[in-house]
Amino acid sequence: MCSIGEDDFGDEGAAHGMVAESLPTGIVTSPGDCNKCGVASSELYKLNFRVAECRDCFLMYARHKFRASLGAAKVLPRNAEVLLAVDGSAESLVLLDMLHFAQTQNTFRRLHCNARVVYVDDQSVHGGESVNLQALQALSTRYEPLEFYVTELGASPCSLQRLAEYSTSPREPNELHTNLNKLRSLTARQDYHQQQRKNLLASVAQKLSCSHVCEPHISGDLATQLLTAIALGRGGSAALDVALLDDRLAGGVKLLRPLRDLNEQEVRFYVHARQLKPLRESGSSYGQERGQTASLQNLTAVFVANLQQNYPATVSTVFRTGDKIAANANAEQAACVHCQSPRDPKLSDTLMAIEYSRAVSEAGVGLSLEGDASERLAKQRLEFKDGLCHACRCIQLELGSDILS
Numbered sequence: 001m002c003s004i005g006e007d008d009f010g011d012e013g014a015a016h017g018m019v020a021e022s023l024p025t026g027i028v029t030s031p032g033d034c035n036k037c038g039v040a041s042s043e044l045y046k047l048n049f050r051v052a053e054c055r056d057c058f059l060m061y062a063r064h065k066f067r068a069s070l071g072a073a074k075v076l077p078r079n080a081e082v083l084l085a086v087d088g089s090a091e092s093l094v095l096l097d098m099l100h101f102a103q104t105q106n107t108f109r110r111l112h113c114n115a116r117v118v119y120v121d122d123q124s125v126h127g128g129e130s131v132n133l134q135a136l137q138a139l140s141t142r143y144e145p146l147e148f149y150v151t152e153l154g155a156s157p158c159s160l161q162r163l164a165e166y167s168t169s170p171r172e173p174n175e176l177h178t179n180l181n182k183l184r185s186l187t188a189r190q191d192y193h194q195q196q197r198k199n200l201l202a203s204v205a206q207k208l209s210c211s212h213v214c215e216p217h218i219s220g221d222l223a224t225q226l227l228t229a230i231a232l233g234r235g236g237s238a239a240l241d242v243a244l245l246d247d248r249l250a251g252g253v254k255l256l257r258p259l260r261d262l263n264e265q266e267v268r269f270y271v272h273a274r275q276l277k278p279l280r281e282s283g284s285s286y287g288q289e290r291g292q293t294a295s296l297q298n299l300t301a302v303f304v305a306n307l308q309q310n311y312p313a314t315v316s317t318v319f320r321t322g323d324k325i326a327a328n329a330n331a332e333q334a335a336c337v338h339c340q341s342p343r344d345p346k347l348s349d350t351l352m353a354i355e356y357s358r359a360v361s362e363a364g365v366g367l368s369l370e371g372d373a374s375e376r377l378a379k380q381r382l383e384f385k386d387g388l389c390h391a392c393r394c395i396q397l398e399l400g401s402d403i404l405s
Contacts, residue, residue: 045269048312055273062270065261066098067111075245075256076212082115082256083210084146085201087122088135088279091216094270095259099214100143113212117146118160118204120197122153125177125286135279136163149208154196157203179399186295188398190287191232191391195339202249212254218262222319224297224304231296233390235325237341242322248340260319264308337387338395351390 031042034054041054070076084099086092102111121131140148140163148163154176176196183189201213222242229238240246246255287295292302307314334343
């Protein structure tokens with residue numbers, strides 16, 4: 001078993017919970033001796049919960065977290081085909097750099113997998129500038145021999161192209177863009193956008209014959225995701241939203257989150273140490289520019305960010321609580337046709353109350369249905385065989401379509 005830095009991997013709720021400050025103020029540029037190896041260094045890295053250390057010791061520590069998350073759970077089979085999802089954020093570049101480093105080691109320490117990289121171009125949905133092909137080409141050159149692919153969010157998986165063949169010419173709005181414009185609330189749009197991105201990654205993975213997909217979510221992202229899932233009515237599958245291994249994707253593709261033990265400070269330090277140049281700012285996901293209170297997702301992200309500053313250990317506690325949440329296992333339990341999350345076959349009193357309230361509200365003042373009639377209508381809606389979970393059904397109600405695609 002690897003023993004690098006074992007003294008630093010004790011209480012997960014304490015050490016791993018020390019989350020970053022908003023700026024990388026722990027980097028000391030003045031010369032000094034590393035407290036780990038004793039070698040003189042021109043630049044020291046001081047994490048909140050560790051002694052000041054040189055660049056090499058810090059990189060060894062951060063990379064050990066990446067390898068330990070995959071090795072301890074043994075979720076990645078030997079010689080597995082892996083698809084790495086890159087969006088240009090600092091977190092995705094850290095994951096790319098760590099995976100490339102792990103594959104270029106000697107035979108004994110090498111991570112034995114075959115990796116491909118896909119960049120999901122969603123700028124047409126954001127309404128911003130197109131993907132920076134020159135920056136992507138520079139990444140492709142730096143991380144040879146990894147193969148780089150590009151696809152557009154909302155497009156068919158058949159549109160997947162190699163980076164050298166991809167063009168940024170203007171395109172017609174696709175079905176995803178049309179559906180996003182139909183949704184009334186930003187909360188529903190962000191939820192729909194997230195599910196569509198996961199479905200696209202699963203389709204691309206199947207096209208490239210990849211059995212696993214790696215996404216660059218860190219501890220703060222997962223804490224936000226857990227609280228958001230519960231608020232949106234996805235509590236039954238919240239554990240899978242923050243787990244290291246998520247097996248809900250179509251075609252048997254498994255989603256991995258190998259950076260889940262890293263925090264924001266460690267990501268910032270790693271970017272500085274490796275001189276990485278992110279293509280987009282962290283936290284600039286779809287809908288974030290609309291403001292802190294524009295959606296449940298944005299509001300939850302601000303809440304978690306405040307926790308990071310004032311009560312850092314709480315963030316680790318929040319997302320690790322998701323590991324302890326488990327839905328009732330049932331072999332005959334059906335899955336949602338849109339997000340592939342398990343659906344509870346039993347009639348929920350909570351959902352019954354929600355549908356009852358919706359039925360009374362839709363009837364209007366003075367035209368309210370009788371209690372029994374409203375209850376029957378609510379029950380009919382819940383028993384309607386649309387194959388959707390509660391959260392996806394809410395999206396469909398806003399979308400107004402017969403089938404949620």
